[in-house]
Amino acid sequence: MTNPKEKQREYNRRFREKHKDQFMSASGVYGKEYIREAVARFRANNPEQNRFTNRMNKAKRRARLNNARVEKYIKKTNITNWGLGICGICGESLEGDYHIDHIIPLSGGGEHSASNLQLAHPICNRQKFTAIIIISRDDRTASNAGR
């Protein structure tokens, strides 16, 4: 076995064999499926982190839809009221579920960055969103009336 490629292949084969449990899924498949299972396992074992990732992805998706500038890597500890346990909108105690709210609304030119993010009650977040829609609708009506 002088061919270096062959040698590498043989080495890889032995490596996979040796670390089987780490590369193979429960159903005995390598690769993609294994990764999917590993992610599912991580999520099940880390519900708090999973919730944060879900909420953050939702906020990020909203930002993209609004063509806002999106900061790529946001540490949760950099979010303005992270760890305080207080809703950023009503100021009351925040327990259980939360939404990630854009302090300066995306529709008002706010960006998706740590300094513009806060944790808020889902209900406060929704009320704020509704209020923004009503205000912008009123603005439109007012400017139309002026014409």
Ligand SMILES: [Zn+2]
């Ligand atoms: Zn609140």
